[in-house]
Amino acid sequence: MWSLQHILVYLAVAAAVAYLVKKYFLKPKSKKERTCGMDDCGCH
Amino acid sequence: MIDLTISTIQETINSLRPGEKGIIGNFAVEKIPLKLQEMGCLPGNEVQLIQLAPFRDPLFLNINGNNLAIRRETADLIEITKVL
Amino acid sequence: MGKQLKVSLIGNPNTGKTSLFNLLTGLNQQVGNYPGITVEKKEGTCRLPGGGKAHILDLPGTYSLNASSADEQLVVESLLRKEQPDFPDLAVVVADVENLKRNLILFTQIKDLKIPAILVINMADQMERRGISLDVELLEKKLNTRVVLMSARKKTGIDELKKQIEDYQQLPVSPCLSVSELDATYFERLQKAFPEEDLYRLWLCVSQDVALKKIDESLLKANEYSERNTPEIKRLQQKETIARYLYINRFLNNAYQVDRTKATDWRSVLDRILTHRIGGYAIFFLIMLLMFQAIYNWSSIPMDFIDQSFAHLSEWTNNHLPEGPFTSLLAEGILPGIGGVVIFVPQIAFLFLFISLLEESGYMSRIVFLMDRLMRRFGLSGKSVVPLISGTACAIPAVMATRNIENWKERMITILVTPFITCSARLPVYLIIIALVIPDQTFVGFNLQGLTLMGLYVLGFGMAVLSAFVLDKIIKNKAHTTFVVEMPAYKVPMAKNVLYTVLEKTKSFVLVAGKIILAISIVLWFLASNGYSDDFYQAEEIVRAQPENTMLSEQEMQTAVASYQLQHSYIGIIGHAIEPVIRPLGYDWKIGIALVTSFAAREVFVGTLATIYSVGSEEEETIKERMSSDVNIRTGKKLFDFPTGISLLLFYAFALQCMSTLAIVKKETNSWKWPFIQLVLMSGFAYLVALGAYQVLT
Known part of the structure; x- marks a missing residue:
């Protein structure tokens, strides 16, 4: 039952979750003395 | 060409009418932002009132060739002698 | 070649510094990812005639090295920090030929820091028209530097500048003035x-x-x-x-002459009209009206096209790829998700087009002048208008644009009320709901939908002003500072600058917002196509077994099964859990899910609904059509009817649903107190207003 399509779906979902977690929960750690403009300042 | 007849009451930028010019006199240095001075608002320079917003505030001026706007409260602090 | 030559562009605001930067770097530039106006660090590389490369940094505009705002402080700091990586090898000071005297103040300060500096005199093409004559040689001798006459508009002098940049080591570094x-x-x-x-x-x-x-x-x-x-x-x-002016006057009186009789001054005539105490406001209002009508009307054609294309694409994917969960993910999750972003590109591009035209032409300063007195009644400053107008793009650059407001209290109030302004992220939500609930008719010559949109912008602005008025009574002032605004000469906006702004901002909207929306739509699709209960897995049997469904056609049966399955998926379960809270506002569980995901970014609302409405459906139908035919199970009426639509519009107008805004407010105010107050008050107020509106309208 573990077809290629299933594997792709789980990969996509895992990547999406990882991205969102990184974006919204791990952000404060990396934000130190950085000037805004070098990164996206968390816009969006 | 400096008008001495009305110099009994000290005039400020605020007493200018649109189109009128004056020569900047004294002002309290610590009350006038440095930026304004850097734009040419210094004793001896010429100031012209270009346009007034409603309630005479802010004032659109030409000082020493620069176009800028300041508020009435600031304009009141800068003494001038009108040029006719 | 070793390390790159580091060049900083420094200059007064409105001297065409950004045009020069664009000319030097072309598209080899990076700007911070936020949409909005030049506030922060812009960098790029420039190829020099000798084959080398220079790294160009565009510093914010400043009148001098005496900082009175956070922006100017950045410039001063960057020049007092030899240890840091962007300390310049060479400063290119950009001056405007018409205000040369004032511009030279900054130049002498840079020279006094003993940083090699080139003086670029921009807008040299205007000299003849303005009756200006300039003795470049004398200027070079007296200032002990190289002077480059150029016109960023006419693209003259740029090669000369590049050559001078290359030869920077021959520049003398002697100071102009000795402060002692x-x-x-x-x-x-x-x-x-x-x-x-x-x-x-x-x-x-x-x-x-x-x-x-x-x-x-x-x-x-x-x-x-x-x-x-x-x-x-x-x-x-x-x-x-004074000493600097004396120093400059000593040679400038000889080197720089203006024959005023030659100057044809259409600009002062323009100012008499545009800043008129009555006419000026009328024109301002008209320009705003035009802007929003245009955003709405001009973009409807490309938007419809994009909507159709994505619907076709989804259908094609479903029909031509092998059947399986990944194909469904593509057709029902990813494609509608991306489509939900791309569809707003036309509007966002138009919005940034107008904002950058206002900035470039010099009209923005006139707005500051016209609005100052009015804004001050509400504890704001005329300068708050710029953040408030940029807030129509995105609250983040708008909050950052408050940095040039010198007064602490005015700045704080501006930051706090800016999120009420309708930002481009709200636009997608407004547009889809307006299209669903407001009839497409004209009313005294104006499109009713366009008027509604304009009304929402006015509402956001009104709310911002009103809350500023309240805050003005609460917040205590810290220090007294004064207001000085330059009124730059009117200019015809340069196509290249406008184009770059529009491209850059639109690109960053698509890329940054797009990634999040894509990720959320994948997760949503997964949650919507999976469940744990028997209700989910045996949906087909259960629905077929229900006696009231026996009369349904095969097609209707499919739809009934899909909707039953969706209701019992993970997302359905979460949505139903939220439903009691939002039911009084006229929303169902689907809208509830969209509201929750909106906190990542508002525009996700549309993507979320697009995904939810796509799961399980294979026919080619645009999302709008699906949404409009959806029926609220409880009331039996259309889900997106007039009261629900208005209630949603109001909720989105007032609620603070943007984590990024909270983050930037925290950063700019340096405390969690303000963003927290903002979140609770704005969202609470939004709930109450939406509740009131729905209850009154039904």
Whole structure:
């Protein structure tokens, strides 16, 4: 039952979750003395 | 060409009418932002009132060739002698 | 080749610094990812005639090295920090030929820092029209530098500048002015306290209104040398300014002449009209009206096209790829998700087009002038208008644009109320709901949908002003500062600058917002196509077994099964859990899910609904059509009817649903207190208003 399509779906979902977690929960750690403009300042 | 007849009451930028010019006199240095001075608002320079917003505030001026706007409260602090 | 030559572009605002930057770097530039106006760091590379490359940094515009705002402070700090990576090898000071005298103040300050500097005199093409004659050789001799006459508009002088940049090592670094002459005893004392340091660098640290932070460590202690803002320092600063003007006048009277009779002044005529006490406001209002009508009307054609194309694409994917969960993910999750972003590109591009036209033409300063008195009644400043207008793009750059408001209280209030302004992220939500509930008819010549949109913008602005009025009564002022705004000469906006702004901002919207929306739509699709209960897995049997469904056609049966399955998926379960809270506002569980995901970014609302409405359906139908035919199970009426639509519009108008805004407000106000208050008050208010509206309308 573990077809290629299933594997792709789980990969996509895992990547999406990882991205969102990184974006919204791990952000404060990396934000130190950085000037805004070098990164996206968390816009969006 | 400096008008001495009305110099009994000290005039400020605020007493200018649109189109009128004056020569900047004294002002309290610590009350006038440095930026304004850097734009040419210094004793001896010429100031012209270009346009007034409603309630005479802010004032659109030409000082020493620069176009800028300041508020009435600031304009009141800068003494001038009108040029006719 | 070794390391790249580092060049900083420095200059007064409105001297065409950004045009020069665009000309030097072309598309080899990176700007911070936020949409909005030049606030922060812009970098790029420029190829030099000799084959080398220069790294160009575009610093924010400043009138002098005496910072009165956070933006200007950044410039001063970058020049007092030899240890940092972007300390320039060479400063290119951009001046405007019409205001040369004032521009030279900044130039002499840079020279006094002993940084090699080239003077670029921009807008040289205007010289003849304005009756200006200039003796470049004399200027070069007196200022002890190289002068490049150029026109960023006509693209002249750029090769000459590149050549000069290449030869920067031949530039003399002698200072123009010696500050110790201003007051021998004061500066002797200062030098004695820090014998190692350069006197002018010391004086810059001591005389700033604020303590500098990101500067060389050896200078940091000079920060505490004396109290700030003392009358003594103010007097010395005035003396310095006068001395600089005297220095400049000594040669400029010979080198620079203006024949006023030659100057044809259509610009002062324009100002008499555009800043008129009655006419000026009428024109301003008209321009705004036009802008929003245009955003709405002009973009409807490309938007419909994009909507259709994505519907076709989804259908094609479903029909031509092998059947399986990944194909469904593509057709029902990813494609509608991306489509939900791409569809707003036309509008966002138009919005940034107008904002950048207002900025470039010089009209924005006139708006500041016209609105100052009015805004002050509400505790704001005329300068708050710029953040409030940029807020129509995105609250983040808008909050950052408040940095040039000198008054702390006015700045704080502006930051707090800016999120009420309708940002481009709200636009997608408004557009889809307006399209669903407001009839497409004209009313006294104006499109009703366009008017509704305009009304929402006015509502956001009104709310911002109203809350500013309340805040004005609550917040106490810290320091007294004054208001000075330059009224730059009107210019025909340069196509290249406008184009770059529009491209850059649109690209960053698509990329940054797009990634999040894509990720969320994948997760949503997964949650919507999976469940744990028997209700989910045996949906087909259960629905077929229900007696009331026996009469359904095969097609209707499919739809019934899909909707039953969706209701019992993970997302359905979460949605139903939220439903009691939002039911009084006229929303069902689907809208509830969209509301929750909106907190990542508002525009996700549309993507979320697009995904939810796509799961399980294979027919080619646009999302709008699906949404409009959806029926609220409880009331039996259309889900997106007039009361629900209005309630949703109001909720989105007032609620603070943007984590990024909260983050930037925290950063700019330096406390969690303000963003927290903002979140609770705005969202609470939004709930109550939406509740009130729905209950009254039904």
